[in-house]
Amino acid sequence: xxxxxxxxxxxxxxxxxxxxxxxxxxxxxxxxxxxxxxxxxxxxxxxxxxxxxxxxxxxxxxxxxxxxxxxxxxxxxxxxxxxxxxxxxxxxxxxxxxxxxxxxxxxxxxxxxxxxxxxxxxxxxxxxxxxxxxxxxxxxxxxxxxxxxxxxxxxxxxxxxxxxxxxxxxxxxxxxxxxxxxxxxxxxxxxxxxxxxxxxxxxxxxxxxxxxxxxxxxxxxxxxxxxxxxxxxxxxxxxxxxxxxxxxxxxxxxxxxxxxxxxxxxxxxxxxxxxxxxxxxxxxxxxxxxxxxxxxxxxxxxxxxxxxxxxxxxxxxxxxxxxxxxxxxxxxxxxxxxxxxxxxxxxxxxxxxxxxxxxxxxxxxxxxxxxxxxxxxxxxxxxxxxxxxxxxxxxxxxxxxxxxxxxxxxxxxxxxxxxxxxxxxxxxxxxxxxxxxxxxxxxxxxxxxxxxxxxxxxxxxxxxxxxxxxxxxxxxxxxxxxxxxxxxxxxxxxxxxxxxxxxxxxxxxxxxxxxxxxxxxxxxxxxxxxxxxxxxxxxxxxxxxxxxxxxxxxxxxxxxxxxxxxxxxxxxxxxxxxxxxxxxxxxxxxxxxxxxxxxxxxxxxxxxxxxxxxxxxxxxxxxxxxxxxxxxxxxxxxxxxxxxxxxxxx
Numbered sequence: 001x002x003x004x005x006x007x008x009x010x011x012x013x014x015x016x017x018x019x020x021x022x023x024x025x026x027x028x029x030x031x032x033x034x035x036x037x038x039x040x041x042x043x044x045x046x047x048x049x050x051x052x053x054x055x056x057x058x059x060x061x062x063x064x065x066x067x068x069x070x071x072x073x074x075x076x077x078x079x080x081x082x083x084x085x086x087x088x089x090x091x092x093x094x095x096x097x098x099x100x101x102x103x104x105x106x107x108x109x110x111x112x113x114x115x116x117x118x119x120x121x122x123x124x125x126x127x128x129x130x131x132x133x134x135x136x137x138x139x140x141x142x143x144x145x146x147x148x149x150x151x152x153x154x155x156x157x158x159x160x161x162x163x164x165x166x167x168x169x170x171x172x173x174x175x176x177x178x179x180x181x182x183x184x185x186x187x188x189x190x191x192x193x194x195x196x197x198x199x200x201x202x203x204x205x206x207x208x209x210x211x212x213x214x215x216x217x218x219x220x221x222x223x224x225x226x227x228x229x230x231x232x233x234x235x236x237x238x239x240x241x242x243x244x245x246x247x248x249x250x251x252x253x254x255x256x257x258x259x260x261x262x263x264x265x266x267x268x269x270x271x272x273x274x275x276x277x278x279x280x281x282x283x284x285x286x287x288x289x290x291x292x293x294x295x296x297x298x299x300x301x302x303x304x305x306x307x308x309x310x311x312x313x314x315x316x317x318x319x320x321x322x323x324x325x326x327x328x329x330x331x332x333x334x335x336x337x338x339x340x341x342x343x344x345x346x347x348x349x350x351x352x353x354x355x356x357x358x359x360x361x362x363x364x365x366x367x368x369x370x371x372x373x374x375x376x377x378x379x380x381x382x383x384x385x386x387x388x389x390x391x392x393x394x395x396x397x398x399x400x401x402x403x404x405x406x407x408x409x410x411x412x413x414x415x416x417x418x419x420x421x422x423x424x425x426x427x428x429x430x431x432x433x434x435x436x437x438x439x440x441x442x443x444x445x446x447x448x449x450x451x452x453x454x455x456x457x458x459x460x461x462x463x464x465x466x467x468x469x470x471x472x473x474x475x476x477x478x479x480x481x482x483x484x485x486x487x488x489x490x491x492x493x494x495x496x497x498x499x500x501x502x503x504x505x506x507x508x509x510x511x512x513x514x515x516x517x518x519x520x521x522x523x524x525x526x527x528x529x530x531x532x533x534x535x536x537x538x539x540x541x542x543x544x545x546x547x548x549x550x551x552x553x554x555x556x557x558x559x560x561x562x563x564x565x566x567x568x569x570x571x572x573x574x575x576x577x578x579x580x581x582x583x584x585x586x587x588x589x590x591x592x593x594x595x596x597x598x599x600x601x602x603x604x605x606x607x608x609x610x611x612x613x614x615x616x617x618x619x620x621x622x623x624x625x626x627x628x629x630x631x632x633x634x635x636x637x638x639x640x641x642x643x644x645x646x647x648x649x650x
Contacts, residue, residue, distance in 0.1 A: 035066055045076050051247030056080055071101040078110055084248070085329065087114050105135040112144060119354075124148045132161075139168035143175050146182065155186035155477045173202040173214030181447075184222060187481045189451040196223070207232045212240060217351040221376060221548040222447060222523050227400035230546060234379030235402060237351060242361055242382070249331055249362070254338045256366045259624040265297040266620055269337055269365060270319075272348035272373065273304035273355060279527035280348060280373055281311040282504060285416045288318035290609040296616070299340055301325050303333065303356060310650035330358040337364035344616055347383065350374025367619050367629075370403055372413065375526065375548040377401040384629040385619060387612065388412045391554040392547055395631070404629040406615050408608070409636035410601035411558035413551065415530045417605040418647040422509040431470075431510050432497055438467040438580045441514035441537065443499070443507075443528050446473045448520040451485075456573050457518055458489035464580040467495070470514060474500040505650065511535035515586065516579055524552040533559055533602070534646075538579070538589040540564055542572040558602040559593065603644050610637035 045056075060077040067073070078093030091114050097107040112127030128145040135141060146161030162179040169175060176199045183192045199215070200223075206213040207229060217234040225233070268291075274280040291298050300319035303326055306312060316322040321340070325333050333356070337345060345365035349355040351374045360368050361382050370383040377386060379402045386393075386403040389412040398405055428435050440460065442449070449471075461467055473479060483493035499510070508531060517532040519525050519541035525532065529552045532539045541552040543565065553565045566572035579586045597603050614634040622629065 045079075051244075053080060053084055053248075069100055071097040071104055071107070074100065075104065075106050075110070078107070082110060082113065087117060090114060103130070103134040105131045105138060105141065108134060109138075109141055109144065112148070116144075116148065121148065121151045125152055137168060139165045139172065139175070142168065143172075143178060147178055150178075150182050150185055153475050153477075155182065155188065155475070158182045159186070159188065173199065173206075176202065177215050177219065180223075181219060184447040184450075185478075187446060187449060187454075187478050187485070189454075189481075189485065192451060200224075203229065203233070206236075212236045217376065217379065218374070221546075223450075224522055224544075225546070227397055227546045231377055231379060231400045231402065234351065234377050236379070238357065238361070238379045238382065238402075241357055242380075245330075245358055245361055252331065252362065254334070254362065254364050256338075257341075259343075259366065259620070261621070261624045263343065263620075265293075265295055266616055267297045267299060267341060267343045268616060269299040269301060269340065269342035269345045270348055271301045271303075271337075271345060271356075271359065273302075273353055274349065274373065275300065275302040275315050276304055276307040276312050277309035277504070278311070281309075281315060282419065283372070283416060283527055283530065284348075284414050285311055285314050286318075286418055286605050287414050287609060288315055290606045292610075292613060293320065296613060297321075299323065299337075299342060301333075301337065303328065304354065314650070330356055330362065333359050334362035334364040343367065343620060344369060346371050346387075347378075348373045350376075350378060367623055369406070369619070375523075375551060376546070377403060381629070385615075385632070387615065388547070389554055391557050392550045398631065405631045406619065407631070407633040408611055408615070409634055410611075411554050411608070413526065413530070413555060414605065414608050414612070415534075415555075415603055417603045417642065417644045419508060419531075419534055420505045420648065420650050421512075421535070421646040422503075422505040424506075424509065426506075426510050426513065428513055431499065431513055433470065433513055434468060436466065438464055438516075439470055439497075439514045440464075440467055440516055440518050440576070440580070441470040441511070441532075442518050442520065442525075443470075443472045443511070443531070444520050444523075444525050445528075446471070446478060448523045450521050453521040454482075454485060455489060456569060458486060458491050460518070460573055460576045460580075461486075461491050461495060462489075463577045467580055468497050469495065469518075470497045470499060472499050472501070474498070507531070508535050508646075511537055516540060516576065518576060519552050521549070522546070523548045524550070526551045526555075529555045530602070533561075533593055534597070536590055536593050538564055538586065538593065540566065540572060540576055540579075542566040542569055555602060559596050559600045561589075561592065561596070564589070598644055599639065601639075604640050604642065606640035606642045607637055610640065611635070 060073060074093040074097035078090045081090035081093060091111060094107040094110040097104050108127050108131040112124045112131060115124035115127060125148040128141060128148050131141040132145050142161050142165040146158045146165060149158035149161055159182055162182055165175045166179060176195060180196050180199050203213045203215055213233045213236055215233060217237045220230050220233045288298060298319055299321040300315060301323050305326060342365040344367045345360060346369045347360050348371060350370055368383050369385045369387060370378050371387040381402050383403045385406040386401060387406045387408060389408045392412055393405055433439055457469055461469060479498050483496055486493050486496055511531060512535045514537050517537050517539035519539060522544050524541055529539055539552060543550045543553045556564050566575055601607060611634045618632045
């Protein structure tokens with residue numbers, strides 16, 4: 001028993017040396033009494049933490065033999081199964097633990113975690129709420145409850161749960177991260193600055209000590225982190241996943257045949273969760289139909305759900321090989337890519353949504369590329385290249401990327417040249433917009449709005465009295481927060497008009513009712529910028545010095561509209577006011593957009609595809625020559641001459 005007690009303390013310290021000492025103590029206890037069930041159970045837990053799953057399972061089974069029907073056995077073995085992503089088996093064990101011990105908080109928490117993985121939002125909330133009810137003093141349960149509430153868009157309740165978690169464990173940076181994220185999702189800025197400063201300090205301290213920052217790479221894009229800080233955050237995310245992969249698959253290494261200098265066709269694999277009605281597919285819908293099939297063989301690996309949308313149907317029909325890998329584990333997924341002998345694997349998801357960076361990190365193809373879905377570096381050279389452009393990623397910032405920079409000639413973002421716009425006329429009255437008002441619009445995802453940029457917008461509204469601001473959110477609590485914020489700036493809350501989500505063709509049609517798009521700050525418009533310009537609405541941006549903060553700049557310059565890129569926030573504010581008060585200047589911009597759409601590179605999808613194909617061939621020729629990845633540039637193929645106009649339907 002003394003050995004077990006000391007091992008329990010050491011296990012709680014979560015340090016590698018402590019874990020090894022705990023194993024030694026427990027093995028000593030078992031050598032003295034091989035029938036000591038508690039020692040076997042605890043050893044299984046410690047070995048799980050070290051990634052020694054098979055040995056851990058043997059000790060769990062031995063504990064069950066010695067002490068049958070012990071709920072702790074089912075709980076801890078369930079946790080081991082969950083660590084290995086064996087979710088169905090884990091759930092069975094958690095349910096068995098609950099049968100033996102009703103309202104067992106840890107078992108309820110485990111089931112909530114599984115529901116979260118399955119994106120069963122309501123079910124996750126139910127389990128975490130039960131866990132909190134069973135143990136009100138459990139900070140981690142409150143934290144997970146807050147995250148579940150956030151996903152259900154129940155923002156005020158999420159805030160309460162996150163604050164409770166912090167109250168119980170005030171020095172836990174991950175709880176601080178979730179609270180700040182919750183504030184952003186709800187546009188609740190009442191306490192935002194104080195909590196963000198605490199979080200930012202924690203991130204800087206982690207980076208300075210080479211520790212894991214308490215924020216994710218995806219989280220960092222929304223806030224004022226520098227390019228160097230984003231690199232450190234992404235690198236930490238990647239290294240953590242690599243360590244987990246090494247533990248789970250220590251002997252897995254894919255080997256590739258010696259490269260042919262000029263294979264009959266280069267095999268390009270596109271890897272994405274978002275082959276559905278999603279912003280990424282809105283951009284790349286016609287990419288696959290334009291690839292030169294004489295030179296390239298196209299494989300599309302979709303691991304997201306099938307939403308039966310026309311976007312998915314179009315991409316599936318245009319891909320030479322469309323492979324549905326939904327719910328396939330990372331190793332067999334990577335094995336399939338390797339078996340298909342892919343030359344260049346293009347990861348279209350990166351660190352967004354339900355991404356699977358593990359697949360790329362297993363290196364199933366000789367060249368791996370980061371592109372489009374995640375606007376920034378993955379942090380390490382496990383992705384050989386990132387496809388970008390010099391407006392988004394100046395050469396001087398190459399050191400802020402783990403990948404080598406693969407430059408497109410004009411614009412890194414592929415944009416569909418045939419996006420359908422609903423031809424049914426829409427009136428301002430139907431959109432709840434005042435008939436004679438000047439309509440400023442920002443249809444960016446609501447969490448991209450920060451209090452400093454919102455304050456600028458309010459100053460603009462004050463200088464343009466007959467104007468309104470049109471935003472995209474359907475949640476009453478967010479609308480209430482923004483209207484309250486407007487009132488605090490001396491603006492009538494009714495001058496904020498809110499749009500609900502709708503189909504993309506209808507969304508593009510109503511976009512045309514707006515006069516001028518006001519861009520967000522740290523995370524600018526990306527797909528939404530293309531939408532605004534496609535709809536003929538000028539977009540005003542003021543870039544921040546990171547990838548996510550420069551994308552709108554790249555798109556405007558690719559449409560030959562550099563005059564809409566503002567050098568500083570004061571100029572941004574004054575230009576918005578000037579355009580609102582100068583109808584002739586605004587109309588000239590709209591006319592220029594209409595003309596440039598036909599000739600500028602932004603919407604010339606075929607030209608973009610030919611240019612990216614040039615990049616792929618350069619990547620491969622270097623690889624075939626035995627040369628390492630380096631900064632490369634594509635040769636511009638020139639205007640393609642394709643028809644650029646809205647498609648009649650999806």
